[in-house]
Amino acid sequence: MAAPIAIPDRRRSEERQNGGDRDELVRNLSFLSGPHIITVQSLRSRAAGPPTPDGARRATGAEVTVQPPSPPRRAAAAAAGGEADVEAPLLAPAAPPSAPFELPVAGGEDYTRLRRRIAFAQGLSWVVNIALLVAKVYAFVLSGSKAVMASAADSAVDLVSQMVISYTDWQMTRADPRFPVGQARLEALGVLGCASVMAVASFEVVAQSGEALWSGFAQGEPPQLDLGLTLYVVLGAAILLKAVCYAVCVVLQDKSDSMLALAEDHLNDIASNLGAVGAAAATAALPEAWWIDPVSAMLISAWIMWRWYSIAVTQVHKLVGRGAPAEFVEQLKELADAHHENLALDCIRAYHFGSRYLVEMEVVLPADWSLRQSHDVALLLQHKVEALEDVERAFVHTDYERRCEPEHKVERTLGLGGSGGGGSGVFISAAVTPATTPEPAVA
Known part of the structure; x- marks a missing residue:
């Protein structure tokens, strides 16, 4: 009777070896480039996670490089009289990559740097928006200008929008077992919320400006404006600060929809402040042309609504699942x-x-x-x-x-x-x- 053939227990033999789980991953990847053997570098320090119940380790990322082919290990092991537990490469040769390919690692250095830049942009926007809201409300109380009111309303909505953006951005980075693939779509929902709030605020400014025009033309009671130096100082400072915030956020708008929304907020503030300054200067030069101020407020608000409508349509397409270009x-x-x-x-x-x-x-x-x-x-x-x-x-x-x-x-x-x-x-x-x-x- 022929002797029974002993089949080696790979897992048991590998558990007796130091780094057996790494050898198994190397074997699994050994054929990916034909006779070239793909090896995993720094697996112990970069890709070994906590042990799973079956004794294996979960890889979280590794750098894969191509090395020159070596003689088939099965033949070498058989010649040495040992167990042959690694097959020779099975696939036809493929062109080696031009550079080592690195698997994506969650929380890597690039991701951390991006999160820091986003956090800085959000913090800067918070400080500037709060300071400008206080200054614009003060300027509106002094002047009574509808254009300044439109600019102050834009700053107030900026703060509400940023609260929504900050909350959704915080939720996106939290692991929640109720959402097994993450909450990335919250970002688009947050931008939609900002667009809705901004549209409502702008519509309210349009309504109040229409009332001012009606009172001036139909009832002969034009609004009384006090356009002093304080108004120009406040609006000029707002334009400069918002330009800095816009420059910080616009370079990140392709990386994050949250930054896109903040950049749009800052751009709208720049436009509304410029419109307010222009309306104030025109009204001061031509007192009989009092209607320039409410008309400017209506135009600024209409432009803001149109801009946010375009952004809202884009975000809806992203949520629905529009095809890539x-x-x-x-x-x-x-x-x-x-x-x-x-x-x-x-x-x-x-x-x-x-x-x-x-x-x-x-x-x-x-x-x-x-x-x-x-x-x-x-x-x-x-x-x-x-x-x-x-x-x-x-x-x-x-x-x-x-x-x-x-x-x-x-x-x-x-x-x-x-x-x-x-x-x-x-x-x-x-x-x-x-x-x-x-x-x-x-x-």
Whole structure:
């Protein structure tokens, strides 16, 4: 009778080794670049999390680099009479990346620096808005100018808007088990709230300015204005301070919708203050043209409402899930095409998930690959996509052939056709020919 074949217990042997979990991850990634073995640097210090119940450690980020190929370890181990527990690379060679790829690490240095800059911009805006509100209310009490009232109302709403923005920004950074994928869409909701408050305040200024015009023309009682030096000093200081705040926030508006809302607030204040100064100067030069002041207040308020309406429409599109622009989809396509020579891209869907994008990719891999091969190639592609600054979350679906029929309920309901249909934020390959890389027989 033949002796039974002993199958080595990998997990048990690895647990006896120091850093066995790192070797397992290296084995899982060993075929990602053909005969080049991908290794994980600084795994113990940068990617090892707390142990999970099965003894493995959860990786939170690692730097992946490509090293020259080494002789197959299975053959070497067999020649030495030891256990052969690591297979040779199975995939065809792929072009090595031009630079090491670093998996995104939550709370990394760039993210921390960005959060500090946002916190500084918010703090500066708080101080300036409070000081200017007090000064503008004082200037309005002295002058009675409707244009100054419009500017003071804008500053008051700025504070309310900033409270909303600060609250949503704080909520976004909190981990809450009730929201398993985070609360990133709160930022867009906060901006919508700011737009609503600003529109209501501006409409109120328009109404009061209309009453002033009616009293002046219909009843012969024009408003009495006191346009002294204090008014010009207050409004001039407001313009300078708001220009500084705008410069700080505008450089961050592409990184955060909260900064976009603050930058818009500061820009509106600059415009309303300039309008108030111009109206005050014109009314002082032409006392009989008292109507310039309320008309200027109405024009300033109408401009502010139009600006916030445009921002509100953009935020609604982000919440609904508008597709990404063609340039961003093309960037995703180039990333997928360069990932591995045996990967064929079938379809890309990229659409807003709040302020950033959710990306769905469908790729075709050789039908004769193992599950481990297909999974790890797709997983690394997912990490690359999620490393893009504009991506909130990414999913990579693998298949062994292209599917022409709709795969999701929403596609069947809306009649979008196979692979999700075309349109904004979607790329569909015209033809897909999956590569074939048979696994070599294991001796």
